[in-house]
Amino acid sequence: HHARKRDAPSGTALALQAILSRGLGRGEEGPRVPIASTRAGHIPGTHRVAFDSAADQILLVHTARSRAGCAAGALLAARWIVGRRGIFAFADVLDDILALELEKERKVR
Template identity: 40%
Template sequence: MKIALLGYGKMGKVIERIALERGHEIVLRKSSSNSFDGLSSADVAIDFSVPSVAVENITTCLNQGVPVISGTTGWLEKYNDVVALCQSQNGAFLYGSNFSLGVNLFFELNTYLAKLMARFSSVYKVSMEEIHHTQKLDSPSGTAISLANGIIENSAYAGWIEGKPADTKAASDEIVIEAKRIENVPGTHSVFYQSDVDYIEIKHVAHNREGFALGAVLAAEWIQGKKGVFSMKDVLNLKA
């Protein structure tokens, strides 16, 4: 499989190594200093760039008929536009706020727990914490937002707000997400259900970028020959 890497930072380099180990070929390493030359020869593109260029990268791929996997977060206000373009071009697009197998299982656990706890909303208040490396550009993380949305869709919560639970004047139907930036932390996400007498916590801790990169390559392998808009639920067959 011929792969175009859109974004050649730390994640791009890990994806490259794993892709080569799995027998694939890299035909484009796109950074801010070079063009899209080579994209048309790719079987798939993997975008781990930055929010300011992600939509341009994805749009260029779809317009050239190249399936695209995107793990860049912080651009989702344009998500519906990208979906519409993918459909109009009869293309293939897969977005994931996190490509880790463990995180995607964590998403399912989070949804299941939210459904259980919805009956006890008068007893337990939800809050969240996410910790990432200091180079991460968006806050809170896309993974944290996905977790919050999983709770909102299965409870009486109406939205989320960023801040510290002790200091934030959140409405009763808002989930407070505290975002921390600490050197050399790949990603930690915690969900808390707090009452006056106890609390329940679920947590996912990433040790390195390997799991994210492998998931992105697996998604690129999976999307071959497919048309439509997908997620990691499709790749991992987690849809009910």
């Protein structure tokens, strides 16, 4: 993340850690997936997830070059929530939108 970001690790990094820990069967009480945080430069955010072994490495990288993606997601969520009641996570928005896209794709085939 950029040098002025105050929290370390970021909320996204902590969420990724929790998801990976659960996926690896470590649960909330087991050893957590390790996190490293760096605050430097001007790029709003880069997250890397690495699966490493002696034989090879799989590396997933997301780099946010601006906050435009966050703004687009906020607008998407604002349109989605109209008419709904309750407390939601952004995962709820994505689940619904992805389900609609899959349904559209099935109808085309």
